[in-house]
Amino acid sequence: MQHVDLLLTNIGQLLTMESTGPKAGKEMQQLEMIEDAVLAIANGKVAFIGEKGSEQHFKAKKTIDCQSKLVTPGLVDPHTHVVFGGSREHEMALKQQGVPYLDILKQGGGILSTVEKTREASEDQLVEKARFHLDRMLSYGVTTAEVKSGYGLNGETELKQLRVAKKLRESHPIDLVSTFLGAHAIPKEHKETPQVFLEEMLTLLDQIKEEQLAEFVDIFTETGVFTVEQSRSYLSAAQAKGFGLKIHADEIDPLGGTELAADLKAISADHLVGASDEGIKKLAQSGTIAVLLPGTTFYLGKDTFARARKMMEEGVTVALATDFNPGSCPTENIQLIMTFAALKLKMTPEEIWNAMTVNAAFAIGRGEKAGQLVVGRGADVVIWDAPNYMYLPYHYGVNHVNTVIKNGCVVSKRRDIIEA
Numbered sequence: 001m002q003h004v005d006l007l008l009t010n011i012g013q014l015l016t017m018e019s020t021g022p023k024a025g026k027e028m029q030q031l032e033m034i035e036d037a038v039l040a041i042a043n044g045k046v047a048f049i050g051e052k053g054s055e056q057h058f059k060a061k062k063t064i065d066c067q068s069k070l071v072t073p074g075l076v077d078p079h080t081h082v083v084f085g086g087s088r089e090h091e092m093a094l095k096q097q098g099v100p101y102l103d104i105l106k107q108g109g110g111i112l113s114t115v116e117k118t119r120e121a122s123e124d125q126l127v128e129k130a131r132f133h134l135d136r137m138l139s140y141g142v143t144t145a146e147v148k149s150g151y152g153l154n155g156e157t158e159l160k161q162l163r164v165a166k167k168l169r170e171s172h173p174i175d176l177v178s179t180f181l182g183a184h185a186i187p188k189e190h191k192e193t194p195q196v197f198l199e200e201m202l203t204l205l206d207q208i209k210e211e212q213l214a215e216f217v218d219i220f221t222e223t224g225v226f227t228v229e230q231s232r233s234y235l236s237a238a239q240a241k242g243f244g245l246k247i248h249a250d251e252i253d254p255l256g257g258t259e260l261a262a263d264l265k266a267i268s269a270d271h272l273v274g275a276s277d278e279g280i281k282k283l284a285q286s287g288t289i290a291v292l293l294p295g296t297t298f299y300l301g302k303d304t305f306a307r308a309r310k311m312m313e314e315g316v317t318v319a320l321a322t323d324f325n326p327g328s329c330p331t332e333n334i335q336l337i338m339t340f341a342a343l344k345l346k347m348t349p350e351e352i353w354n355a356m357t358v359n360a361a362f363a364i365g366r367g368e369k370a371g372q373l374v375v376g377r378g379a380d381v382v383i384w385d386a387p388n389y390m391y392l393p394y395h396y397g398v399n400h401v402n403t404v405i406k407n408g409c410v411v412s413k414r415r416d417i418i419e420a
């Protein structure tokens with residue numbers, strides 16, 4: 001009889017997502033799944049995965065009868081801007097009038113209005129606000145996530161944001177991976193001197209490395225922000241200092257950020273709405289992961305979405321993320337992104353689950369630690385109020401989480417109706 005801490009029995013479908021590496025192209029059609037399964041957890045790790053009936057070999061401190069529900073690895077959100085001050089609901093009217101995102105930015109709104117609020121906010125205020133959003137992400141089933149800076153656009157505030165992320169990394173149940181996005185927009189004070197601004201951001205890298213404030217460096221390669229050539233030299237300098245690379249690429253205008261990401265072997269290229277055929281081919285060759293953000297395309301009111309099917313046909317590894325941020329995608333609801341991926345990116349449920357677990361984990365350098373349920377790995381598990389894995393993209397706009405387990409501990413449970 002093996003003693004364990006937690007035993008999950010009567011699991012209808014258990015998605016283990018077991019994989020030795022990211023799933024590229026057609027490999028994304030495969031799901032590692034066990035029907036009528038049992039999962040045992042001891043000392044925060046997965047101790048056993050097996051068929052119904054094997055529960056008799058275990059003595060557990062706590063047993064959860066999963067009532068034939070779906071059980072999966074905790075979700076991974078590989079692209080968020082979750083540390084920020086203020087909000088941008090006032091821009092909704094401009095969006096409704098059809099004012100383009102880049103015009104709002106050019107008029108000093110958008111990212112720059114969040115910069116003002118983030119510069120004003122104290123570190124403690126930013127910690128509390130981000131903690132609120134992270135708690136909500138956890139309640140939606142996210143157990144690992146990336147968090148970017150990028151609302152400071154000066155040394156003091158960029159470091160403040162990254163220190164906020166580090167405090168949350170050390171205190172919040174969600175495992176966080178930090179990215180320095182100082183090159184997110186050109187601040188008003190550098191409107192005429194963008195190159196000077198980029199050089200100023202690069203001077204922060206030594207301190208960011210020394211204080212272990214970020215593993216990746218990202219840039220917004222976009223019309224009216226940074227050119228491909230500016231981005232190439234900026235990212236090459238960051239790469240030379242040992243940072244992994246990410247790019248906000250071809251989100252609105254097809255400048256060729258996709259090709260640049262592949263040329264530099266960035267770990268991921270994100271957005272890719274305007275990615276060219278050539279860029280998509282290069283992603284497949286370089287192994288750069290395509291992180292697609294259909295929630296942003298929807299929220300910006302665009303009709304053209306990233307060509308996920310073309311990418312997978314060409315052998316690209318595709319991941320999905322919320323892009324949670326106060327302007328272009330103000331939602332923590334990663335389950336809603338599953339529905340956008342199904343209806344707008346035409347991804348199948350199998351592809352979606354690979355994109356939200358194993359591939360998303362590899363897109364932030366956590367492929368060996370997150371996104372899979374494997375004996376010996378940390379037990380980050382979600383029990384869903386759903387009969388099977390196809391159900392989540394299908395039944396949209398609600399939270400299907402029943403229970404979230406992080407490193408073997410129950411950290412979030414469905415809110416039961418409080419008796420009147």
Ligand SMILES: O=C(O)CC1=NCN=C1
Pocket residue numbers: 081110111114220248251325326327328
């Ligand atoms: O608008 C924002 O705050 C976030 C964003 N960065 C690049 N695209 C969207």
Ligand SMILES: [Zn+2]
Pocket residue numbers: 079081248323325
């Ligand atoms: Zn983003």
